[in-house]
Amino acid sequence: MRDFNPAYAGTPPWDIGRPQKEIMRLAEAGEIQGIVLDVGCGTGENVLYLAGLGYEAWGIDRAATAIEKAKAKAAQRGLKANFLVADALDLQRLGRTFDTVIDTGLFHVFSDEERPLFADSLATVLRPGGTYYMLCFSEREPGSWGPRRVTQAEIRATFSQGWRINAIRQATFEINQPGEARAWLSSITRLEESS
16 A cells, blocks of 8 residues: 555645545434544544544544644544554554444555455454445546546455445545545445354
């Protein structure tokens, strides 16, 4: 996975200065439950939004610069949120579990080889019965600007063992440039472990 620290020296295209509207919709619909982890949280807008609603919200990112900015925003807004520099491919190091995991723009940066590693890592922190909500660029987004596109088949293949895919629906990924990108919003539940 590439180093995103340099992108945070400025404002990367995915840093829109507010939560993604798809996360807001999920929260408003009561879909987000319990203690929440945002994997690849960037500068923390989704975490801060959820913290403001009263959730115990955690955000992790490999980019230390992004986490510094997220912590500064939390302090400035007087919000209690937990931000850590951590690797999404090694989530068990967090030493805790979550009821809901959100991802807006992380999954689509993984290589084919990293995707199953991420699913395994995610299973170490998402409690059985917990749900992972993932927003990623869709192959229906035209052109070559931005991250790699993801198909529904690739999502289903990554989460075929130990997971239940509840839904994959068309969505939009907001960016800080004109327009929005076509995306998939997936709801994926970690299955109860069989004895």
